[in-house]
Amino acid sequence: QVQLVESGGGLVQAGGSLRLPCAAHERTFGGYAMGWFRQAPGKEREFVAAISRIGGGTSYADSVKGRFTVDRDSSQNTVFLQMESLDPEETGVYYCAAAPLSYRGCPLSAGTYDYWGQGTQVTVSS
Numbered sequence: 001q002v003q004l005v006e007s008g009g010g011l012v013q014a015g016g017s018l019r020l021p022c023a024a025h026e027r028t029f030g031g032y033a034m035g036w037f038r039q040a041p042g043k044e045r046e047f048v049a050a051i052s053r054i055g056g057g058t059s060y061a062d063s064v065k066g067r068f069t070v071d072r073d074s075s076q077n078t079v080f081l082q083m084e085s086l087d088p089e090e091t092g093v094y095y096c097a098a099a100p101l102s103y104r105g106c107p108l109s110a111g112t113y114d115y116w117g118q119g120t121q122v123t124v125s126s
Contacts, residue, residue, distance in 0.1 A: 006022045006119060008120060010122070017086065020081040022096030026098075030053060032098040032103070049081060052104070067083065067084045068081060069082040095116055096116075
């Protein structure tokens, strides 16, 4: 069982930035591809970004390319989502997730991920 804990959410003005950490309580953290998803009120959960288990590859939703960056620090067992130029439409709960151990690549589908954090609220004001 991989426990994931997101933090770093909060209220930010449109155009602002936030950096979300997701701490994994797992000794084999490096063996898991990690993803970020978000869910706005009344909408389905959507893919935001993913990073491969070794950290050599990343994938982004088209809507965040060039503004968001996903990276990981294996020494801290933490994956980060750096968000720039935030828009009010990006308000929602942001979740990190871990794919099955040793999964290759950057999974885009929520159904691929086995473990989820509790989420952190991000509110972008206009």
